[in-house]
Amino acid sequence: MTGFEVLRVFCGPNGSHGNALGVVRDGAAVPGRADRQRVARELGFSETVFVDDPERGEIDIYTPSVRLPFAGHPCVGAAWLLGVDRLVTAAGEVAVRREGGLIRIEARPEWAPGRTLRPYGSAAEVEALEVPPPGEWVYAWAWQDEAAGTVRARAFPGRGDGIDEDEATGAAALLLAAHLGRALTITQGRGSRLLAGPRPGGLVEVGGRVVRDPRPDQPAGGVGSA
Template structure:
């Protein structure tokens, strides 16, 4: 049996909602990539991470369908988990994409990641937040990695977003960090993103070819699989 911690990343200020993340602290207990992929599919969370070295913040990221070199939601979650497990906040994370700086601002955990290593989300603007709310899926079946969004308040930088990721085994992603990073980079400004059913994501451009994403993380549950 494998111990799996579950956290919710990008919770709202009251600690509700957020995107579930499976966390295997003892990655050596499931060393085979095929077995890791199988567990990630069984759990069904948008991502599950496996730590190969806690002290070095070395971890791998799996969706229910594929392994990723970098993603925002699991990286923010990894930084929060490491702070709790080690008693100190890491300065950098080490997913397969390379070193990812991380820091904390109040209750929010932030990471800076390379856009070239993030999933290639397509993003399309809709006419209103209500149009986003009324979606039952992507605009067309072939849009299998799609972010659909609308301004709530353009001056304030608040947007309404939903993300559909069948390509990665995720029919709808409750709160997608990498898509939020791509949107902030494309718009060139800091965003407050009302995502999914009630999650809250913060994102902003970083240095050239990078973007930053942050939010609140809360503990959810622990299970054995």
């Protein structure tokens, strides 16, 4: 029986909200891509991580419908859980650092999956948006306070796989920080908090707070389970 853990990544300052992440620590128990895709689909999280080597930080990332070479919230969550100073993804090595109870990762913007960054005139406009029909992956954002670098955002994957709105999206935050060329504090979804900003060498950092979800460990997606 293969179990999984659930983390909430990019929580608010008091540990609330955050995007749920499924983590299968024993990746060897689900070795094939087709089986991993099936497990990710059955679990239904926006992303599920399979840990292939916990000491090296080697991970494999899936949405319910596709495999991703890199994604922000899975990397931040996996780094917190494994306690490593780097991760190895299909896109490349991801540096990790810890500061004040936060986990931060560095990655290249070109690793991030395609996102449409759609600006709005006010935070109220972003908050009033309805979920669009399936189509392009949209990251809707507006300045809350441009001088302070605070942003209100919502994310609509548009994949038609049951994830209508993503609570906290590290890759999109990374792309927005790269696009604007400055440090940002982003409030996304119901109240998740993401920090992002440029780093030397063309890298961008994204980070936040991670907590373990209190729900008990469960068998993963029917792998060896009833």
